[in-house]
Amino acid sequence: MSATAAARTERLTVRYGRTIAVDAVSVDVPKGSVFALLGRNGAGKSSLLRCLLGWQKATDGRCELLGDDPWKRRARLMERVGVVPEEPDAPREMTPRQLGAFCARLYPSWDAKGYDARLARFGVPPSTAFGRLSKGQKGLTQLSLALASSPDLLLLDDPTLGLDPVARHAFFDEIVAELADRGTTVFLTTHDLAGVERIADRVGILKDGRLLLHEETEALKSRFRAVRYRSEVTEGRTDFGTELDELEPVRVKVRGWGIEAVASAFSDERFERFAAKDGIVDAEAAPLSLEELFLAVAGEGKDLAR
């Protein structure tokens, strides 16, 4: 067990019949970090999260949450974990105020004032039945519930799915504030790459149940670059098609103006050596957004874990 890991999986595998949803995934989320697990629909993100929450038993492998087995110690662990599910799951007939009252009886450190303040800040009517709230209001209510228990760990399963930009912004702002105030560990799965880019300090990319990549965001962004260049035929040149090998491209596209690639092993030295090669003209490298990086990686599916 890792004393510094808030969440950890070790060769975690989830099968549904013959379908492998999560395939021997090992992840470490250090305490105080924000880990974003990215992946397309059906990549296995929610299955992995459900195992971490102790809602579902893994087929194989193991997982830990705050140093404990979530399947065996779920009830106790949930005192320290805030959860925002993919689909709002609060009882539809209960109002946000009633939900707060209900949860207040279950958590030892329930922050009722903070809960009410957040609802007010989000503009969620406290006396309207949960089922009648807008999707954004539901998401924000669930986030308020998750944060009001003063959790050590927040587990968010695609929490901004279907939210409008304002609600999404408010959602992430609240998480940022929580991070600033309490240093809560966050484990989230999301498709909202722009939103998560500003808060995630670690990123994992899951594809078809396999973890393709898992590292710190900055390190990731520093080793991934968009590389553009023109390739000319010169006498004696023999490395056509392999000139990018040292940069370990995950995607190469031939455009009318030249070649565009995404390098996964970028460094200044390597790029200089590449740019100085015979026949390489107008080579330039540009940083990638998390979304571009995700598209390149999730589209190719190579195992890029470092």
Add this chain to the structure above:
Amino acid sequence: MKRFAAVALREIAERRFVLVAAAAAAVLPFLVPLLPSVPGSDAATARAVTALVLACTFGAGGAVLVGASVVGRELAEKRLSFHFARPLPAAVVWGGKLGGGLALVLLAELVVYLPASIASGRFPGLVDRFDAPAMAALLLLAVPLFLIAWVASVAVRSRSPWLVVDFVLLAASAAAVFLLGRRLLRYGHVPGPSAALAVVGVLLAALLAGTLAQVAAGRTDARRGHGAQSLALWSVLLAGLAVGASWVSRTVDPGVARLQGAMAEPAGRGGDWAVVAGSTPGAGSGTSAYLLDLAGGRSVLLRPGWMTTVSTDGSRAAHVAAGGVRGAKVELEAIDLRTGDAVVLPLSEWPDGIDLTPDGRRLAVVAGGLCQVLDLPSFRLLASARVPAERWAFAPAFLGSDVVRLLPKHLRSGENAARSPGPVPDPDSWEMRVASRRMVKLARLQVSALPARPPDPKEPGREPRYAFLPGPDRSRVVLFGLGSTTGARLLDATTGAVLASVDAAAAPGPRGFFLSDGRVVLSEPDPDGLTLHLLSPDGARLASIRMPAPTHGLRFGSEPGRDLLQVGLARDEARTTWGWYLVDLATGTVTPIEGVPPQRSWWSGALSYPAPGSPVTRLSNDADGRLVLRDPATGEARPLTRGGPPGK
């Protein structure tokens, strides 16, 4: 407890519309008497019946509605995760949902029920036939319904392969329960309240275990939850079914050695077989009966019935059993004693008598005034003829494989002065010739010659009744009077001639009994006691033996040896206490014996006279109530059954 209450209250709050609907429904019983078609005198009844129907409807409907939604719907809508994202142990989630759901349903029932009950002045009951315990049982039916709805909704909504397992096991369990129940009823064991409670208990335990496993092991995973539910549910149910099957097996067929309060009766002329019937502890009020081979130790389980006879060679038995569920039909069983196989022939009514040929190949049965001879084991009809004496019951007896002698036994059931006024007609003795299928009249047996007893002020209107006891070879019968007639006659069955007679007005009236060698014992009661007269087969008096007083009743047992006869004498007028004696007919000595030997019943439709000293003549119940078999050489008693009173 705080968390449990939080979950339970949330369930109630979520479905508070059920209570609102119940409150609205509670008004309806008070409006029904206002309908023009309801007379004012019936207002209270109309109100109570309406409330009863509504309370039951709310109980059943609410249980199904709430039970199906309490977990199944949340699981299908992926909202059960709300509870599992909280610090709530699975048992608390389960218990809270169960407690809240059930409390809501029962509360709704009470909301409907109580106002009408109180207003009708019948609190805590409601309608006359539905007093408080009956109403409570009716209202509590909502509990199993609630759990069944919970289990079914999870199973259906999960759409997992376990659904197939559920259906297969449900069908198999239903079939097993049906077969077990049918076996119980076929063998005359009606399950008592404790058995019914045990079944309900197992069902509730299985449903509770299933729902708990579904929540605890499945959590938010519907398929896994369904699997856990099915495993737990069927484990408990199948274990219960196995225990139930074992109980049914032990109840129906406990084995001769486990019987309590057992009674025995000779079966057939051979002397080796006896019918032994008794009860077993924990088996309710039913009894189990066996055909027991006292020489070989084999036993064959019998269905509840009457008249059992075994062929002289011991190859086959015939038994009249109560067939169908609750004995609604009558069936004739022919049992192959070598293999235990039985073939069954349905009968239209209880037969008056049956008999087997010595080789067990033919069966004669008299039922509904018809005598039939059947081939065994095919039950092929060889001959059938009506016995021309509708008011009398007849017992058949093979004189050879082709001749059946039919001697009257008694007036048929229901034949009395009210139905057939006038004097009782004298019956005839008959013979049926199987080959020619003819019925031949032998003689008229005059019952009208028996004297009438002086009118007894204690028993006014007592009718004349008669009984015939056939001899071992059916050549003679003993006729004796019952009811308002008295006296006994030894008659020649082929001529109707009176060979001997005893007339005595003192109670219990003269009786008679045949010895296996054809000699006859006639009793002659007098105000001071009773004398037994030993007669030769042709009616000549051989000896007279005075029996010790008091003698308020007389019973005959077996012949444990040559010239030895067991005789029982009632010691009180109520005939509750009997003393048994061994009468040495050669010397005239009378010796008290311990225990109670099997008594011989003149009304048996398959009366037989086993040879003196044969195993059945050595049976008796000892002082502890055990059926014992005495060794003729040592006199030692070997217990065949348990002692004690009939088990419950």
